[in-house]
Amino acid sequence: MKYFLCALTFLTRIPIPANAIDQPDSFKKSIYFFPVVGLIVGGILAGSYYLLAKIFPQSIAAALLLFIYVLLTGGLHLDGLIDTVDGIYGGRSREHRLEIMKDTHPGAFGVLGAVVILLIKYSIYTQLSSDMLVILIAASVMGRQAMVWVQIFYPYARKQGLGMLFNIYGNIPLFGVTTGITMVILFLLAQINGLYIFLICSIILFILASWLSHLLGGLTGDTYGASCELIEISALLTGLLLVL
Structure with missing residues (x-):
């Protein structure tokens, strides 16, 4: 349970008791629960949108859902996207890109990237109906699973940093477990369309x-955060195309 709570407190702003992550290995083992946290985040978003759409016009409900998403995640993944876009488009070399990404002040490229992502999400939200809300859940699960995959298959670019908390590069058993969990969740949510996503x-x-x-x-x-945001967008768009 403590590993699940550790994943929940890392990926969301849901209040968790401080003693829930009192072990040094909590972060590394918590990553098994990333897809489950995605399921919870997606469920909260789907439930929120279902209620909001009954009270407000769809455009306002979509804007409020976007606000809830940022509050729920603390903008963690969006912040990673901003830094990644800044580094990729502002840097001329590997070292320069990494240095830019360490800067805590967002640049013009990063802000523009965040605005584009939020506009796309808002546009997708406005197209959702009450019988399409599983797309929100599926996208949230895929986004968190993406963060697991990239850590397993791609080495860490720095000698130290937040990503070193997990240190799961090359952990194939973890890949198998989390991939299996993700596929089961997506199939239960949307059957064959879930597997297409x-x-x-x-x-x-x-x-x-x-x-x-x-x-x-x-x-x-x-880049882990950027991967989460971009795969969420990809899953939302794919899901929308499959049901329209």
Whole structure:
């Protein structure tokens, strides 16, 4: 249970007792629960949107859902996206890109990237109906699972950093367990469409992570967050196309 609570407190702003993560290995083992946390986040978003859409016009409900998403996650993954976009588009070399990504002040490229992502999410939210809310849950699960995969298959680009908390590079058993959990969740949510979402997002993630790793000599905590956001968007778009 403590590993689940550790994953929940790392990926969300849901209040968790401080003693829930009192062991040094809590972070490393908590990653088994990333897809489950995605299920919880997605469930909260789906439930919130269902209620909001009954009270407000769809455009307002979508805007409020976006606000709830940022509150629920603390903007953690969005912050990683901002830093990643800043580094990729502002840097001229591997070292320069990594240095830019360490800067706590967002640059113009990063802010623009965040605005584009939020606009796309908002646009997708406005297209959702009450019988399509499983897409929100599926996207949330895929986004968190993406963070597991990129840590397993791509080395860490720095000698130290937040991403070193997990240190799961090359952990194939972890890949098997979390992938199995993710596929079961997606199938139960959307049957064959859930597996299509899984397959398409997996391909997109491989292309994205390989490109980022080529530019940075590995991946960082910021790119983990960026992967989560971009795969969420990919899953939302894929799910929307499959049901329209």
